[in-house]
Structures are given as C-alpha cells and as structure tokens.
Amino acid sequence: SQKIEQNSEALNIQEGKTATLTCNYTNYSPAYLQWYRQDPGRGPVFLLLIRENEKEKRKERLKVTFDTTLKQSLFHITASQPADSATYLCAFRGDSSYKLIFGSGTRLLVRP
C-alpha cells in the first residue's frame, strides 16, 4: 500500500540554524507533494506544494526539494526562529484524485 513516512522523533535545534525535515514515500510515484504546518490543537496550514518535475521550491525562509529517484522530499527552514516550532506534515495525493495521504508529522522545536 502507499505509505508516507516522517521521522517521528522531534527535531530540536538552536535558533538561527537550518532545520531539515525528511519525508519518504513508498509504493507510489506522486505527481506532487505538499507540506503543512500544524500547531497544537489546531488544523494544519498549507505551506508549499512541489511537483514531480520541480527539483526545488522556495518561499521566504522555506525550501522544499523533491527527489523522485530517492522517493524523498526534504523541507528546510533557514534562519529558524522559536516561532517556527510546530509539527510539520507532508502529504501526497494517492491513486485516487481526491485522496490525500498524510505522514504522521515531525515536531520541530527551535530553542532561543
């Protein structure tokens, strides 16, 4: 079955450093991947979408890469701030056009 995996261990980094989160998928070749941010008790908020023919996408301090050979997407936050502390989810559209499959998320903690 289609699976998407994120590191379940929290990532703890110092303010100002670059945070890198990993999303791996198996048994599928998605046309695109999405990344969301989720704060405790709140709904996820869309951040970025990257298509399979795009190697890299940027938005302000965020950067996403998509390696279809490795079946992996990396999510980077440069110059991280304590306000970036949250759980980050990746997702891809499965074989049904209307079904989005989410990873379980990686919690990021940025220390001041």
Next chain:
Amino acid sequence: EAQVTQNPRYLITVTGKKLTVTCSQNMNHEYMSWYRQDPGLGLRQIYYSMNVEVTDKGDVPEGYKVSRKEKRNFPLILESPSPNQTSLYFCASSSPSGRSPYEQYFGPGTRLTVT
C-alpha cells in the same frame, strides 16, 4: 475571509448517542474531506466528497456517515458512537484548480470524547 468552520469544537458524549459534527466552507470548493487525528497515527481520511451528492470512503470510514446536499456543507454523522471514536476531527476543503491544486484548507477541529 476564506474559512472552514466546524461545530461543535468540543463534545463529550456517551456510547450510542447519535451525533452530528457540522462543517461549512465559504470558498466554493468542490472537494471536502473529513479526517481524524490520533497520536502516533497522523491524519487519516474518513470520507471525502468530490461535489454535491458525490461521496466516497477514505481509509477509516467504519462507524461514520456523511452527506453533501449543498456545496458548502459536509456534515459528519456518528450514528452510534463508541469510545474508539474518541479523537480530534478535522474537516477540510480544496479545489483541483489554481496554483496549488488540492491545497487543503482545514477547519479548527472538533475534539470528541465518547465515554
């Protein structure tokens, strides 16, 4: 303001007592979905709808019903809730068009406890 609303936000109920969680979006989106989120399991799709009167099962549909009589509303119905349906529920809407197709707009969540 573009938004997805859910009601109620918090609900404590007893086993077997039918309940409905409402969801409404004001973005004229074609697609709407319900998810549940449990620790360690992430977001799992319960049901989704492609348009009015068109719905389909997600990954965990057992024990749930949905309807889509109007484009803006997508209620989630638990006919006979059980304790294993205690969870955090999210409604979401999206559209296939635009720069970020299928970007999900999530509601604020409904925390349900079934005792």
